[in-house]
Amino acid sequence: MAKRSFLFAFVSFLAWFLFFSSQLWALSLVLEANHKQRYAVFKPSEPISIDVSIYPEESSNVLADWWVAADTSCCGWFWFTTTQGWIQPESPSVGYQGPLVKVEKASVLQEALLPPGSYQVYWGVDKTMNGLLDFDTLSYTSVLFEVTDSPSKLALQHLRDVMDAFHYTFDVYTDLSAAGNHFVMLGRMGTSAAIDPSSRENPQEGATCIKNEFSGISWGGWYFLNGILQGDDVAPEANWGTYPDAGYNLTGARKLTFWARGEHGGERVEFFAFGVGRITGKPYPDSSDKVTLCGLNKSPCFITLSKEWQKYSIDLTGLDLSYVLGGFGWVTSADKNQNTPVVFYLDDIKYQLPRLDEPRFLVSFRLLPQDEPVLINTAFVYDNALALLAFLASGNQDDLRRAKLIGDGFVYALDHDRAFNDGRLRNAYQGGDLILPPGWEPHGKKGTVRMPGWWSEDDKKWYEDKFAVSTHTGNVAWPMIALISLYQKTGEQKYLTAAMRMGEWIEANCRDERGAGGYTGGYEGWEATSNNPQGQTKLLWKSTEHNIDVYVAFMRLYNLTGNPVWKERALHAKGFVEAMWDEAQGHFWTGTGDDGVTINKKTIPVDIQAWAVLALGQEYQQALSWAKDHCQLTDNGFRGFDFNNDLDGVWFEGTAQMVSALKLVGDPEAQTFQKELERAQKEAPNSNGYGLVAASHDNVTTGFDWKYHARLHVGATAWFVFAELGYNPYWDTP
Numbered sequence: 001m002a003k004r005s006f007l008f009a010f011v012s013f014l015a016w017f018l019f020f021s022s023q024l025w026a027l028s029l030v031l032e033a034n035h036k037q038r039y040a041v042f043k044p045s046e047p048i049s050i051d052v053s054i055y056p057e058e059s060s061n062v063l064a065d066w067w068v069a070a071d072t073s074c075c076g077w078f079w080f081t082t083t084q085g086w087i088q089p090e091s092p093s094v095g096y097q098g099p100l101v102k103v104e105k106a107s108v109l110q111e112a113l114l115p116p117g118s119y120q121v122y123w124g125v126d127k128t129m130n131g132l133l134d135f136d137t138l139s140y141t142s143v144l145f146e147v148t149d150s151p152s153k154l155a156l157q158h159l160r161d162v163m164d165a166f167h168y169t170f171d172v173y174t175d176l177s178a179a180g181n182h183f184v185m186l187g188r189m190g191t192s193a194a195i196d197p198s199s200r201e202n203p204q205e206g207a208t209c210i211k212n213e214f215s216g217i218s219w220g221g222w223y224f225l226n227g228i229l230q231g232d233d234v235a236p237e238a239n240w241g242t243y244p245d246a247g248y249n250l251t252g253a254r255k256l257t258f259w260a261r262g263e264h265g266g267e268r269v270e271f272f273a274f275g276v277g278r279i280t281g282k283p284y285p286d287s288s289d290k291v292t293l294c295g296l297n298k299s300p301c302f303i304t305l306s307k308e309w310q311k312y313s314i315d316l317t318g319l320d321l322s323y324v325l326g327g328f329g330w331v332t333s334a335d336k337n338q339n340t341p342v343v344f345y346l347d348d349i350k351y352q353l354p355r356l357d358e359p360r361f362l363v364s365f366r367l368l369p370q371d372e373p374v375l376i377n378t379a380f381v382y383d384n385a386l387a388l389l390a391f392l393a394s395g396n397q398d399d400l401r402r403a404k405l406i407g408d409g410f411v412y413a414l415d416h417d418r419a420f421n422d423g424r425l426r427n428a429y430q431g432g433d434l435i436l437p438p439g440w441e442p443h444g445k446k447g448t449v450r451m452p453g454w455w456s457e458d459d460k461k462w463y464e465d466k467f468a469v470s471t472h473t474g475n476v477a478w479p480m481i482a483l484i485s486l487y488q489k490t491g492e493q494k495y496l497t498a499a500m501r502m503g504e505w506i507e508a509n510c511r512d513e514r515g516a517g518g519y520t521g522g523y524e525g526w527e528a529t530s531n532n533p534q535g536q537t538k539l540l541w542k543s544t545e546h547n548i549d550v551y552v553a554f555m556r557l558y559n560l561t562g563n564p565v566w567k568e569r570a571l572h573a574k575g576f577v578e579a580m581w582d583e584a585q586g587h588f589w590t591g592t593g594d595d596g597v598t599i600n601k602k603t604i605p606v607d608i609q610a611w612a613v614l615a616l617g618q619e620y621q622q623a624l625s626w627a628k629d630h631c632q633l634t635d636n637g638f639r640g641f642d643f644n645n646d647l648d649g650v651w652f653e654g655t656a657q658m659v660s661a662l663k664l665v666g667d668p669e670a671q672t673f674q675k676e677l678e679r680a681q682k683e684a685p686n687s688n689g690y691g692l693v694a695a696s697h698d699n700v701t702t703g704f705d706w707k708y709h710a711r712l713h714v715g716a717t718a719w720f721v722f723a724e725l726g727y728n729p730y731w732d733t734p
Contacts, residue, residue: 027100028055029141031123035168037356039398040145041157043689044116048145050109052123055254056100063129066096067140068108073117080108094131120144144398151678152724155717156394158691159387162362162714163402166432170250172224172258172328172349173197175206177454179363179377179432182248183327184455185227185236193220193332198457200369204259204309204347207369214332216341221331223276224349226324229440232529234462239325239439241277241285246439247323253353256314256328262305263343268336270302273314276326287323291316302336305344316351327351357401359408362387363431365694366712368686378452378468379431381475384409385482386718386729392485393727400489407486409434410479411498413449418442419527423505427475428452428468443529464526470536472522473510476502477549484556485732496560503557506550507569509538514596518547518576541600543591544580544608547573548615552730577612586622587630588612603703606631606641606654610661615730621665627658628669636696638684639676643708649700651708652680652692656719663726677720685710691717 030053033040042048052068068080069092078086079093087093124140126133146153166180173181176198186195192215199211214220227236228243239246256273275290276282293314294301303312328349332342361379388406391399412434413425430450442448453464480499487495510519521539528535554570557563580589580599588608589599609623630645631654640655642648655673662670677692684693694700694716695708702708722729 027057027059027139029053029123029125029139031121031141031143033119033121033143033145036145036160036164037143037354039143039396040160041150041153042145042147043154044113044147044149046147047111048109048114048147049107049111050121050143051105051107052103053105054100054103054125056102059100059127061099061101062127063098064100064125064127065094065129065131065134066098067092067122067124067126067133068095069122071120071122073119074115092133097129097131100125100127114147116147116149118144118146151681152394152721154690155681155692155721155724156390156396156399158688158712158717159362159390159714159721160399160402161690162366163360163387163405164356165363167355167358167360170253170351170353170355171432172256172351173210173346174348174350175203175373175376176208176457177373177376178206179379179430181432182437183224183226185225185238187223187225187227187238187240187326188220189223189329189331190218190220192217192334193222195222196457197455199345201345203345203369204261206347207367207371207373209345209347212330212344212346214337214342216334216337216339219331219333221270221329223326223329225276225326226437226439229436229442231443232531233442234464236440241280241282241325243439244284246284246437247286247325248327248437250321250324250351250353253316253321253351255316255352256350257311257352258328258349259309259311259347260305261309261345262307263345265305265307267305267332267342267344268302269305269330269332269342269344270300271312271314271328271330272299272301273328274319274321274324274326284323284325286325287320291319302332309347357405359405359412359434361406361409361429361431361434362714364428364714365709366686366691368711371711373454374463374465375452376454377430377432378428378465380428380468380715381410381425382427382478383714383718385478386715388482389485389727389729389732390718390721392489392732393721393725393729403486404490404492407483407495409449410483411494414498414501416445416447416449418445418448418451419529422509423501424471424509424523425476425479425502426451426468427470427472428465466525469526470522470524472539472546473506473519474543474546474549476506476522477546477553480553481549481556481730484553484560485729488560488732499553500557500561503554503566503569511569511572512542512596515542515592516576516579516597517572518542518579519550519573520596521546540594540596541592542576542596544577544588545591545605545611547576547591548608548611551577552615556731574616577616581620585626587626588620588623603644604630605644605703606651607643607657610654610657611730613661613664614657614728618665621661621667624658624661624665624667636685638680638696640673640680640696643700643702646701646703649708650680650696651694651700652677652684652696653694653708653713653716653719656692656716656723659723660719660726660728663723664728674723677723681720686712688712692720 070078122142127137128134171180194213196211203209228239229236272292274286274288277285292301364380364383388403391403430452483495483499523536525536551573558566609627612620631641633647635650640650643651691712693710694713698709700708
């Protein structure tokens with residue numbers, strides 16, 4: 001690497017001694033490339049930094065050899081040393097020799113532009129200080145990354161980034177209703193303070209920040225509590241230590257960081273965490289006493305705020321974090337502020353606590369700061385089934401791990417819905433944590449999967465979207481398909497069992513004998529509660545799209561199990577799809593109305609034309625010709641396909657679906673549209689050069705009651721991966 005002038009930084013390990021500590025630390029090694037661990041992909045134009053950390057605990061001050069090495073696809077092995085930087089010796093070269101000490105973060109590579117290729121970097125220590133690699137005492141970690149301009153690999157990296165967005169840290173607050181937020185119950189202290197978590201006044205990052213006001217009289221503040229949620233409640237109540245089993249276990253968190261600024265500068269405030277219920281003698285208090293910026297039990301600890309945003313850090317070294325009720329808080333008083341009112345702002349409150357092996361779902365859309373927050377934390381199951389399949393298609397071992405985490409999320413959701421336990425999935429769940437916090441027990445059920453929604457500060461109310469809480473048949477079938485593919489890759493029975501259970505729900509609740517048969521649309525609305533005694537409503541219309549999905553899911557179960565009931569059910573769905581084929585016009589109709597017989601001719605979606613070819617085969621390729629003749633357009637400089645035939649914008653997800661189908665039938669125009677998608681990856685509005693946005697501009701209509709916008713989208717990105725790889729997600733085949 002050094003020979004080729006790849007701009008490897010010369011960074012002395014001696015600088016790490018700035019972080020020395022006499023505390024004992026758990027032996028933990030952290031290695032990050034551009035803040036990412038394990039595996040990542042970067043564009044050639046993206047500067048790369050590599051950082052290392054160590055927390056030795058019981059091994060503190062043990063004399064050891066320190067090693068940093070890199071295996072490169074271009075030039076072999078390189079080793080980092082304190083005196084020479086990156087070198088390429090004949091044998092391993094030790095980086096530093098000395099006692100194991102705490103290192104928060106040190107850079108061994110800074111802002112380097114690396115040529116295309118693969119790089120595996122290792123960071124380790126061995127407890128035999130002799131300048132040799134002693135494997136019997138060696139502890140190490142590694143990160144593998146690629147530098148490439150491959151469109152599919154960059155798109156997969158976008159999916160990884162979305163998946164990890166809320167799991168590198170344990171967030172208290174980033175934006176109002178963000179998927180990663182915790183401790184969302186705001187508990188008032190005193191009577192002189194007000195708080196607004198939805199302020200748009202110059203946030204440090206993102207869409208919102210927290211505006212805090214103190215009247216200048218007496219004292220006041222707020223605690224960010226976990227709270228409790230019981231029965232049919234839709235918002236939590238405060239818990240000051242009186243309720244059992246309602247605290248987070250944050251063991252392993254090493255610091256709590258936050259950003260703050262004053263409205264004018266000079267505001268005096270104390271910031272802290274923990275301590276809830278301890279002074280007052282409550283039966284179930286925080287496991288730790290209060291800690292401030294000054295340290296454990298060091299209060300008062302008032303700081304003076306600047307008018308500009310500044311980052312602060314609370315050291316959590318040695319604290320018992322096994323049961324946390326109060327994740328953050330602030331307090332101020334009149335005597336500290338010359339008896340005058342003060343206003344200050346908070347943002348990006350986070351614990352440094354990675355949780356990369358937790359099952360979870362990906363938030364479907366990346367909103368812009370000006371967007372309404374309705375979808376801010378929504379993870380549609382359809383999008384997540386596609387993400388799972390995209391990770392399987394990549395063939396990367398770490399992506400298989402990711403696919404399993406999504407699959408485990410589906411399996412968990414089946415058994416831990418807040419109301420149902422009959423084999424259905426909701427249309428969407430919440431990104432971030434999969435499971436509701438401890439002490440949150442809707443309808444008396446513990447450990448239920450989180451549902452998406454958003455908080456209205458104006459109404460002081462939590463809202464949920466009707467579509468998200470509903471169950472549509474196709475949104476059960478797609479996770480089935482994904483889990484079947486995952487089962488075939490892993491052999492883990494739980495995925496096949498879950499898929500069959502979902503299939504039984506579709507058969508028991510949605511099978512229809514009217515007209516051409518098939519399966520109805522599913523169920524709509526909220527579950528039955530005291531406030532909603534009627535419960536959900538059965539949808540009587542039938543969708544061609546849904547029945548295509550059901551056909552594939554059931555046929556794949558038949559192929560795996562040999563059980564003829566799955567074949568009969570598959571053909572029942574296929575019969576409906578075939579009945580929706582219009583031979584004269586050469587396309588599929590969208591489905592039927594509520595009577596189950598009358599064909600719905602108001603809208604003709606492009607996706608069912610592509611999906612029918614992918615699911616049923618080339619005998620229906622005339623549908624692709626119809627789509628090219630009636631749904632193709634150029635908009636905002638991009639050539640592609642609209643959702644339907646009103647030609648008001650390019651729908652990139654549908655265009656990727658068409659590319660996949662056109663490739664299947666050998667149509668040479670597939671390459672033309674694929675190149676357009678690759679250009680959209682780089683140039684479309686609100687693109688990041690990795691993922692794919694949903695549409696060429698905002699408000700692209702569908703003919704139904706939703707529209708697509710130019711926002712990065714998990715579903716569009718996954719279909720782009722399929723199109724690039726020539727992968728058929730229905731049958732898990734190239």
